[in-house]
Amino acid sequence: MPVDSAIISLLKLNPSNVSSSRASSAGGSATSTSSITATLADGTEKKYFLKMGKGVEAEVMSMGEHESLTAIHNIVPTLCPQSYGHGELADTPGQFFLITDFIDFSPRSSSSPQARSQTLAHKLAKLHTTPAPTPAGYLKPQFGFSVPTCCGNTPQPNTFTSSWADFYANHRLRFIDAQSKKSNGTDKQLEEIIAQTCTILVPRLLGDKHLKHGKGVTPVVVHGDLWSGNASLGTLPRMAGPEEIVYDSSAVYAHSEYELGIMQMFGGFGREFLAEYHGLVPKTSPEEEYEDRVKLYEVFHHLNHYAMFGSAGYKRGAIRIMEDLLGRYGGSVGET
Structure with missing residues (x-):
């Protein structure tokens, strides 16, 4: 050819x-x-x-x-x-x-000594602890990205934003709500609970004055679509043997824990990975809200899959998470 x-x-x-x-x-x-x-x-x-x-x-x-x-x-x-x-x-x-x-892909059984020392957890930890560069025209790193990126077939807006909570509410949740309307039609229940999530949950769990004792989080590069199908063992040029590799990226400068939403949604990484990863990248404080933050990040991926495929199961999954979190953090469906 x-x-x-x-x-x-x-x-x-x-x-x-x-x-x-x-x-x-x-x-x-x-x-x-x-x-x-x-x-x-x-x-x-x-x-x-x-x-x-x-x-x-x-x-x-x-x-x-x-x-x-x-x-x-x-x-x-x-x-x-x-x-x-x-x-x-x-x-x-x-x-x-x-x-x-x-990428010359390899079975998991063929991992090299280098792969066993530089695991996926180690490599992601390096990625997630390196501050994002400062975009031209800005005084400090921003949340967002230089170009739109596609998560699956969904082109995502990545307008640079100084607040992570604002970025996640506007450029992920409200954006995917609009995409869902285009794909699946108007859904008042879904629209209402996403609106409440953006106005109640996101500031409560992701607010800049809330995370890290009011210091907020530093934007870092995340893969953005890291489910188990986008990670494998393989050899790249200049590698002596197979190592952990990721591909089909939908990168964004984000809170590092945003990466874990889709990883948790589809599984395949397990407790051992998380234990090793968090030994290198501590959970953001307040640590007691860590699991709820990851669940909140998972919501976007349920909604994105609903927008792409129209499966009611993805919509139910998103609503179930939002209802549970709203019930525990000062709101419920129907309240404003």
Whole structure:
């Protein structure tokens, strides 16, 4: 299969020394994936991973994933594949691509000594304890991200915001409520409980003057869509053996515990992981509210899946969490 000239130009490859093979459609969407094998000028062989899609959604997705992987890779290079770029195909206008390192996946039983010392918990801890950079035009790090990112197929607004509580209420919960209306129609019960969650729960549990004894939290890079299907054991270039790797990122500068919402929702990481992780990244104070904060972060992912797939089970899951938390933190459905 020929490799598009835009990719050849981006990677500065000799087209006569490049071959590719199509892999599959990714995630049941219109996105397709391929591998590219190139012989470099020094005679060595290098393999790349190519993801392609059509239209504006694919353009937003490829840009967001490129910036996400770059933000993670800049802090923990062994945690994710390096992204080399994204753009529009030259030979097939209207189609967009993302090109990254190829991951050579391995079974869990084949972990290397390096993998056992640099576990996923250790790598995430490094990511989650490194303060976000200060965006141009700002005086300090902000919550948000430089571009929209896609969680699943949902393009998320990431407007820089100084308050984490404001960011989560407006750019995650209220935003996904609006997305759900577009996908599933008006739902007064859902709209009301999300509104109460934003006005009662978010300030109560995530308020800047509440967390860390009034110091608030520092924005850090999070993967943003870290369920077990986006983490595996594999080998990247310059690795001696298989290590824990993540991919398909939807990064945002956020509260580190935001990462744990989807990890808890779908499971697959377990108590051992959490014990090791929190030995390196202590729970934010007040610690007694930790589980409730993670539940509150989980709400977004239930709502996002409801917006994407329309499954009533995801809506029920979100409502159940919000009702429980509102009942314990000064509000309940129907109250204002």
